[in-house]
Every structure is written in C-alpha cells, then in structure tokens.
Amino acid sequence: MHRENYINVLRDEIVETVANHLTPPAVKYGFSEVPLEADIKWRPMVLIIGNYSSGKSSLINEFLGAEIQDTGQAPTDDSFTVITYDEAVSDDPKIRVTEERDGKVLLNDPEYPFSTLKKQGQRFAAHFRLKKSNSPFLKDLALIDTPGMLDSITERDRGYDYQEVIGDLARKAGLVLVLFDAHKAGTVREAYKSIRDTLSSATFEDRIIFVLNRIDECSSFSDLLRVYGTLCWNLSQITGRKDIPKIRLTYSPNAAPKVGGAAAYRKAEYLPLLENQREDLKRSILDTPRRQLDHLASFVEIQGERLIHYLEALSTYREKRRQFRLRKILTGSLAGIFFGGVTALFVMMVGLLNPILMGTAAGAGALAFMLFWMGYVQKRREEAFHRHIVENVDALTDVEDQTRKDSWEAVREIVRKHLVKEKGGYSLFDLKRDLSSLRKRTARASQEIREAMSEVAALSDDEDAEFEIPILSINEVARPVGLVDDYFQDYRYNL
Structure with a gap:
C-alpha cells in the first residue's frame, strides 16, 4: 500500500x-x-477567508486551472461555496464545473459534515452551495470560498451569524487561508473579529496561513515593502503576539489587467524572486491531507x-x-x-x-x-x-x-x-x-x-x-523559500 x-x-x-x-x-x-x-469524516478542507476584493476567487481559479469562481473588482459573490472533486468526470481533459447543488443538499446530506450549520436558517442555506469540478488539484481535498468581509455589514444585514459560520467551518478545516490584498493591507471590522476572536477559539495557530495577495499590483519593490510592513503591523496588533506571524506572498498572473498590464506585471523585477513563495503556498495547501x-x-x-x-x-x-x-x-x-x-x-x-x-x-x-x-x-x-x-x-x-x-x-x-x-x-x-x-x-x-x-x-x-x-x-516540513524570504524575515523583525 x-x-x-x-x-x-x-x-x-x-x-x-x-x-x-x-x-x-x-x-x-x-x-x-x-x-x-x-x-x-469527510475529505480534508481548506477554508479561504479575506476582505472583499482580496483575490480569493482569483487565487482559487489559479489553483484549479480554470474559471471556476466568478471574479471582479467589486464583491461578486456573497455565498459560501464548497468546491470538491468530481470523480465521475475525472477523465475529461477540460477543467470545468461539472455539477452545482444548493445549500439544502449540503446541510441535510449525511455524506457532508455541515449539518451543524442548519441552525443558521433559510437565509444562510440560500447563500451556501456546492460545486464539483474535475480539477486534479481537488483530488485529495476540498476548498471553501467565503463572502468577502466588510466594515459596514452586520449580522442583521446578512441574515445569519457570519462569525459563527466561519468558526464552525474553521473547526472542520485542516487549513485556513486569511487573504489580504496589496491595496487594503489593513483589516476591516469583520476581519478583525474573525482573526482576533473567531479563529483563535475555533482552530490552532499552525492551521492558519496569512497571505498577502495581488502583490503584482504594487508599483515597485519599495511599494511592496511598505504594504508588507503595514500588514505586519496590523496583524501584530490584532493577534496580540510578540512575534509577527509569517505572511505568504502571492498573486494570480491570469487575473492581471489585460490592457498592457499583464506583461508589465510579470516583468516587474521583484516578481521572479517571489515565485518560490507562490509555490510554497501551493505545496502547503496540497499538503493538507x-x-x-x-x-x-x-x-x-x-x-x-x-x-x-x-x-x-x-x-x-x-x-x-x-x-x-x-x-x-x-x-x-x-x-x-x-x-x-x-x-x-x-x-x-x-x-x-x-x-x-x-x-x-x-x-x-x-x-x-x-x-x-x-x-x-x-x-x-x-x-x-x-x-x-x-x-x-x-x-x-x-x-x-x-x-x-x-x-x-x-x-x-x-x-x-x-x-x-x-x-x-x-x-x-x-x-x-x-x-x-x-x-x-x-x-x-x-x-x-x-x-x-x-x-x-x-x-x-x-x-x-x-x-x-x-x-x-x-x-509540516519547512521548505526553503530563497533569499527573498530571509530578507522579509529580517524586515519584519526590524519594523
């Protein structure tokens, strides 16, 4: 065996x-x-949360190798989406969404571990769904995409307890990715509560990975350092830890602007140095099982x-x-x-x-x-x-x-x-x-x-x-991520 x-x-x-x-x-x-x-009892799950427009859906599409989730600059999806592997069409070379089902199936089918969320009511069930795909990336795990976190929205606006749902899913997940983007390295109210209270009580620190996404949109390396430093400072204040948690750096080349922008971003001098960061993040996710x-x-x-x-x-x-x-x-x-x-x-x-x-x-x-x-x-x-x-x-x-x-x-x-x-x-x-x-x-x-x-x-x-x-x-085996990671490590502790 x-x-x-x-x-x-x-x-x-x-x-x-x-x-x-x-x-x-x-x-x-x-x-x-x-x-x-x-x-x-179900397959290993990776929960992905973050501020709105932090690039969650784009990153998921990058991993899966196809446009599985809708993307856009404004909030495009306010649903919790469980994305899992469809073995029935695994031989199809075209990666695509092979099946979609609504939240009632997930909440009531004993095959899935989501029955504890039924107490959130019909409003939540209407914002909970299942997608199946034949992407090889999903062969041994499932991804859970979540609505973007906002400042002004309340539980009353959503119609269910968002933090309670995040906590329940975090307890079930083997890994939690918390995404931030280069334009908003700060934390909105829902993100602050999720990191400070919800995740700290629902899961363990070693299951949480902080990710600074969309770094290709930084105008220069010094701009990236400024954004990185801002996020480090914010996280140190939120977590209350003396040491700053490690932050992975990544971006999605396929999500770059099409008008003269994609090539320019890929030619940015600092991006080739950070490819090992992207690969390290991908390996960490695939290592979840x-x-x-x-x-x-x-x-x-x-x-x-x-x-x-x-x-x-x-x-x-x-x-x-x-x-x-x-x-x-x-x-x-x-x-x-x-x-x-x-x-x-x-x-x-x-x-x-x-x-x-x-x-x-x-x-x-x-x-x-x-x-x-x-x-x-x-x-x-x-x-x-x-x-x-x-x-x-x-x-x-x-x-x-x-x-x-x-x-x-x-x-x-x-x-x-x-x-x-x-x-x-x-x-x-x-x-x-x-x-x-x-x-x-x-x-x-x-x-x-x-x-x-x-x-x-x-x-x-x-x-x-x-x-x-x-x-x-x-x-989890520590993997070398190159000289640039050492540089960022020194930078974080000298803030």
Whole structure:
C-alpha cells in the first residue's frame, strides 16, 4: 500500500476510533448534539477567508486551472461555496464545473459534515452551495470560498451569524487561508473579529496561513515593502503576539489587467524572486491531507480530554447533590422524630395516656412532618442547591495546570447549559462506569495512534506500508523559500 492510499486508511481508522469510543458518551450525556466524527469524516478542507476584493476567487481559479469562481473588482459573490472533486468526470481533459447543488443538499446530506450549520436558517442555506469540478488539484481535498468581509455589514444585514459560520467551518478545516490584498493591507471590522476572536477559539495557530495577495499590483519593490510592513503591523496588533506571524506572498498572473498590464506585471523585477513563495503556498495547501492526520490525532486527544473533563464535572455535580440530599433527608428525619415526640407529648398533656394512642399520634405526626419536608422543604432546598451550582459551576472541577484550564474553558458553558436543561437527570452509577471506560479507551487509542504515527512517519511516497495499526504523522516540513524570504524575515523583525 503506497503512502497516499495509506493516509486515506489512517484517516478512516481515526474516524472509526472517534465514532466507537467518543461519540456514544458524548451524545448520551449532552456533550454534543451530533456525532463527533461528523466534523472529520469527510475529505480534508481548506477554508479561504479575506476582505472583499482580496483575490480569493482569483487565487482559487489559479489553483484549479480554470474559471471556476466568478471574479471582479467589486464583491461578486456573497455565498459560501464548497468546491470538491468530481470523480465521475475525472477523465475529461477540460477543467470545468461539472455539477452545482444548493445549500439544502449540503446541510441535510449525511455524506457532508455541515449539518451543524442548519441552525443558521433559510437565509444562510440560500447563500451556501456546492460545486464539483474535475480539477486534479481537488483530488485529495476540498476548498471553501467565503463572502468577502466588510466594515459596514452586520449580522442583521446578512441574515445569519457570519462569525459563527466561519468558526464552525474553521473547526472542520485542516487549513485556513486569511487573504489580504496589496491595496487594503489593513483589516476591516469583520476581519478583525474573525482573526482576533473567531479563529483563535475555533482552530490552532499552525492551521492558519496569512497571505498577502495581488502583490503584482504594487508599483515597485519599495511599494511592496511598505504594504508588507503595514500588514505586519496590523496583524501584530490584532493577534496580540510578540512575534509577527509569517505572511505568504502571492498573486494570480491570469487575473492581471489585460490592457498592457499583464506583461508589465510579470516583468516587474521583484516578481521572479517571489515565485518560490507562490509555490510554497501551493505545496502547503496540497499538503493538507497529510498534515490533517496530525490534526485528527490531536482531535482524538483534545476531544477525549474535554469529554472526560465534562463527565467529571457532571459526576461531581451528582456526588454533591447526593450528599446534599442525604444530609437534608437525615435532617428531615431527625426533625420528624422530634415532631413526632412533640405530638406524643401533646397527646399526653391533654390526658390521653394510652400508649397505643400516643404511639399512633407520634407516628402520624412524624409521617406528616416528613411528607411536608420531602414535598416542600426538601424540594425547595434542592432547587436552591441546583441554582447555586449552576451559578458557581467552577466549583465542579479543579484546574491545577494549564491543560486543565484550557479543557475546562472549552466545556464550562456546555456543563452549565446541560445542568440547566437536564438538572442532572442521569444515573451516577452509569456515568461513573462510562467515565472509567472512556478514560481507558481514550488513553489506549491515543497511545496506539501516536505509536503507529511514529513508526510510519519515515515512509517514502512509494514505499509500501505493512503495519498492523495504520496511523501516520505528517508534520509540516519547512521548505526553503530563497533569499527573498530571509530578507522579509529580517524586515519584519526590524519594523
């Protein structure tokens, strides 16, 4: 089995692990409304976002080798477009759009991992679509083109929560490209929120690539440096990082102006020096299926940690509630005995000294008090206890290190919402049994995945794989991008 085929088998193995070990308790206890593997079972995806007119569609057409997306200086498309490979016409030498389907198909077909977006409503469904193409570039991945980000537009204008959609797609994607163009190296309001808040919470830094596009439209190399420096400054302010993230430089020759401009742009003295940047970006995108294996392995570990933390919090809640209930029942029982004694004393004081009558009165008094206690006092006390826990949900866990803090931050609101909705309506015995099983299975699965990935990481592209557990780790390999990249690296840190 060659490496590329092997990678596909590995991906299936990881998805099966999630489906068999993580999804059942996640759905059972309200950690997730949909199977966890729904986000990872489809092909690797590359999400492309950016300001309007940043050249997203032109760059996609450049990669695919045909005019698949409409292009223009003004915003030309306000839809989220999933572009995937059509194997049925793979032998056709002409690259083209072979099929188009509307958003309802994507949202309701279990083949695609987009069912979580149905909550965005009909307005979003009308701005969501699928395109199939026979471009070889799409053979092992899918691209997602997005509406250009603007300053003035609001959620009310769009009719759906744009940031929530971006976050959902970023969680599913193996790579996120954030595009800027040479004319607008600044960031509009939607871009600022996407980079600062949405992407930082939905995905990891190593999955985000910043791209300065349309560099062929800079009038000179010094103009390019000015634009580059402006973007570096803006990103450093947005991300809040001390180090400036790496920025790829690219352009689309086929999108250059036709009237005397295309040739002039290609003859610009600095463009030949940056061809390695364009090729590096393309390789990074094509390498998404391999790198996604590491992401999937991390997905198993991270989702396992979060699910375990979630179930631990629910278990702690049930333990606290049980202890609280037992204490209050004991208090009510003692109070009932006392009330029964008082009732017997009252009967004796009125002159009814019959032991049987006194015992009956004491029992009736104790029973009446216990019914009142259990039916009113105990119920109100437990409701107050529940509200207190919901308001102080952090008391359900210990966060002694950063890993625990991160996982708790991810599940904290899920725990709160579940307690508000379900009020702990589950068996503590079943919960502890499932939690113990989950710990063992997750630890074993994580170890097997990492061991197998380590064993096959050295496989060459043509080497056959004969390991029992097909898992592979492909870390992004740094590629030399030439002297100009070193120049830009020095320039960025001397700003």
